[in-house]
Amino acid sequence: MVKGHVDYLPRLKKDLILRIVQCLELEDIGSMAQVSRQFRELCEGDDLWQRVYSENSEMPISEELQSLAEAVGWKKLFF
Numbered sequence: 001m002v003k004g005h006v007d008y009l010p011r012l013k014k015d016l017i018l019r020i021v022q023c024l025e026l027e028d029i030g031s032m033a034q035v036s037r038q039f040r041e042l043c044e045g046d047d048l049w050q051r052v053y054s055e056n057s058e059m060p061i062s063e064e065l066q067s068l069a070e071a072v073g074w075k076k077l078f079f
Helices: 014-022 026-032 037-044 046-056 063-072 074-078
Strands: none
Touching: 014 037, 014 046, 026 037, 037 046, 046 063, 046 074, 063 074
């Protein structure tokens, strides 16, 4: 951090950061995960990948798919 400058992005609420990250390209999500522990947890987490999966899937999320996602994670299902 530069002296006298505050980084406000990590101070935002988790849901708002997830909405921002969700708009990024997949490669950029990977890059953002390398910035800090907080961003790595967000970028690797099921909250984000369930949103990405839902946004990019033409089929609704069934109970069976939800159970599978709980077992293996949404990120693995997406890729």
